[in-house]
Amino acid sequence: MAEGAPILRIENLTKVFGKLRAVNDVSLDIVDGEFFTIVGPSGSGKTTLLRMLAGLEKPNAGDVLLRGNRVNDVPANKRPTCMVFQSLALFNHRTVGQNIEFALKMRGVSRAARRERCEELMKVVRLPQEFYAKGVTKCSGGERQRVALARALASDPDIMFFDEPLSAIDYQLRKLLEVELKDLHRETGKTFVYITHSLEEAMVMSDRIGIMQAGRLIQIGTPDEIYTKPLNKFVSEFMGEVNTLPVQVGSDGKFDCADLGSQFLGPQTDNGIQSGYLVIRPESMRFLNDPSEADNHVKGSLFNEYAMGSRVQYHVRAGNQMLVIEKLREMAFRGSINDDVMIGWDVKDSVLVSD
Ligand code: ATP
Numbered sequence: 001m002a003e004g005a006p007i008l009r010i011e012n013l014t015k016v017f018g019k020l021r022a023v024n025d026v027s028l029d030i031v032d033g034e035f036f037t038i039v040g041p042s043g044s045g046k047t048t049l050l051r052m053l054a055g056l057e058k059p060n061a062g063d064v065l066l067r068g069n070r071v072n073d074v075p076a077n078k079r080p081t082c083m084v085f086q087s088l089a090l091f092n093h094r095t096v097g098q099n100i101e102f103a104l105k106m107r108g109v110s111r112a113a114r115r116e117r118c119e120e121l122m123k124v125v126r127l128p129q130e131f132y133a134k135g136v137t138k139c140s141g142g143e144r145q146r147v148a149l150a151r152a153l154a155s156d157p158d159i160m161f162f163d164e165p166l167s168a169i170d171y172q173l174r175k176l177l178e179v180e181l182k183d184l185h186r187e188t189g190k191t192f193v194y195i196t197h198s199l200e201e202a203m204v205m206s207d208r209i210g211i212m213q214a215g216r217l218i219q220i221g222t223p224d225e226i227y228t229k230p231l232n233k234f235v236s237e238f239m240g241e242v243n244t245l246p247v248q249v250g251s252d253g254k255f256d257c258a259d260l261g262s263q264f265l266g267p268q269t270d271n272g273i274q275s276g277y278l279v280i281r282p283e284s285m286r287f288l289n290d291p292s293e294a295d296n297h298v299k300g301s302l303f304n305e306y307a308m309g310s311r312v313q314y315h316v317r318a319g320n321q322m323l324v325i326e327k328l329r330e331m332a333f334r335g336s337i338n339d340d341v342m343i344g345w346d347v348k349d350s351v352l353v354s355d
Contacts, residue, residue, distance in 0.1 A: 007032040013062035022048040024215035037194045037202040040212030046195040080158040088148040097132040103155035121150040162194040244277040260319040282326035284349035294344030
């Protein structure tokens with residue numbers, strides 16, 4: 001996806017608050033039409049970076065280029081971009097229609113043309129037409145979300161910035177809106193730049209993801225690249241529950257894991273890591289009847305199992321580690337708590353990462 005000319009280029013962008021480098025020397029190209037998500041824990045600098053991209057915050061160093069033109073000094077309202085905030089920032093004393101039509105009214109678009117465009121936008125964001133005259137305070141959280149999206153789209157921006165717009169919404173609705181946002185991105189063909197602290201949310205929607213840690217963009221890749229080749233332990237653990245086994249790479253190329261008192265076969269390392277973590281996803285682990293069924297095996301006891309809808313998760317105590325295994329419900333392991341079990345994984349399903 002990261003092909004073609006960048007619509008947005010940032011070069012060595014830095015923002016300092018007192019002694020804190022909230023954003024530290026970040027460079028990035030965002031391609032026209034892509035859905036790019038910046039992910040990181042609280043305080044990692046996501047909002048500050050997004051605000052600089054949108055022109056709401058001035059960088060201390062570095063440049064923001066929009067279609068090749070430096071826009072550091074162009075205020076947000078003079079840029080062909082718009083922001084959807086977590087708070088949505090709707091006009092609460094106005095109707096749905098008045099909120100959506102705001103940018104059009106500012107531009108002097110006639111009443112009839114505004115109404116026509118508003119109705120189109122309401123269709124795009126799946127708001128029923130009868131909501132046109134409804135006060136926004138009488139709308140549900142999901143409906144208000146759609147109003148905010150339609151209002152942003154009304155100004156026909158080249159780039160839409162999203163500042164955690166789904167974080168205050170309950171899980172089920174959030175899942176629905178994630179899919180709708182991805183569809184909206186496809187339907188509009190616009191460039192979306194989105195921030196969230198949820199890598200799960202980023203995975204669902206994005207063409208590419210940038211991971212932020214302490215002001216730096218430490219890894220950029222497609223969801224698949226981030227998932228299968230995390231840069232380090234921080235990125236791999238940020239993606240949810242994974243098995244991270246501390247290992248030393250022996251001279252024979254085997255991986256010694258003191259926590260499990262075992263040696264494992266691991267992936268070829270060309271990154272010179274001598275000690276690090278072997279990362280194995282829960283869905284790549286499996287229960288074995290015989291060691292020959294996988295490249296690596298470990299013996300342990302079944303500590304607990306957890307039904308998770310379509311999947312079942314198992315915790316297996318082995319040495320100093322609690323290993324996590326996940327299976328589809330129909331492939332569930334038939335065992336009892338405290339049973340001795342053998343679990344294993346193949347080399348191809350493991351990644352060696354640094355600390
Ligand atoms: P969250 O997910 O909690 O919103 P974030 O990754 O978006 O976090 P930022 O809001 O960008 O992080 O903040 C990065 C760091 O900069 C934090 O330590 C924050 O306290 C600090 N910071 C942000 N804005 C200001 C400001 N106006 N003045 C001083 N410090 C600030």
